[in-house]
Amino acid sequence: MKGYRLQLIRHGITQGNLDGRYVGVTDLPLCPQGVDELYDKISRYDYPSVQKVYTSPLKRCKQTADILHPNRYTAELPQLIEMNFGTFENKTAQGLMETEEYKKFIKGGLDNPPPQGESMRDVVNRSYEALNIIISDMMYEGLTNCAVVTHGGIIMNMLSCFGVPKLSPMEYACDFGEGFEILISASMWQRSNAFEILGRFPYKGEDEE
Numbered sequence: 001m002k003g004y005r006l007q008l009i010r011h012g013i014t015q016g017n018l019d020g021r022y023v024g025v026t027d028l029p030l031c032p033q034g035v036d037e038l039y040d041k042i043s044r045y046d047y048p049s050v051q052k053v054y055t056s057p058l059k060r061c062k063q064t065a066d067i068l069h070p071n072r073y074t075a076e077l078p079q080l081i082e083m084n085f086g087t088f089e090n091k092t093a094q095g096l097m098e099t100e101e102y103k104k105f106i107k108g109g110l111d112n113p114p115p116q117g118e119s120m121r122d123v124v125n126r127s128y129e130a131l132n133i134i135i136s137d138m139m140y141e142g143l144t145n146c147a148v149v150t151h152g153g154i155i156m157n158m159l160s161c162f163g164v165p166k167l168s169p170m171e172y173a174c175d176f177g178e179g180f181e182i183l184i185s186a187s188m189w190q191r192s193n194a195f196e197i198l199g200r201f202p203y204k205g206e207d208e209e
Contacts, residue, residue, distance in 0.1 A: 051143045156170070
């Protein structure tokens, strides 16, 4: 049975991340620390070559893809963009903590979006659409080993909703420039909308854990 391998990789760090801000659709570039950290990681860990890279259209993801997989053909997918946090964009949790809108938002739920923002149900639907596009494209092009450079929230959503084993989203949290490798079979995806999670990516030795 033919399998399709995907590296799901979180972008490098931005100044907004360092400041603890909600930078969902805010289009920030990598900060100098983010660039340095990515080059440090590719010097220490193995990022195997891939046939194609699918990226979120935001700068931080495209820059990460260029660093981790230089000179590789990339395709931008708007479905891979991070959650839209609406009026919370570019603000910190500390600064929002006392507002009624934020208190409501942090209660969670699929249909509890931030003001003027996107619900988690919308994100789930987008994640499914992105996976369908990527899997169909890989099958059509005959690709078996590709990468996806996207956002931490999207990766957690994809793995917790469609990955096996089934774990909570926070158990799939990953550091910047890191993520998970998954294996997709056409029959499993078409039958169950599911894929196998092979493990964290890139591989780290015991002394790096």
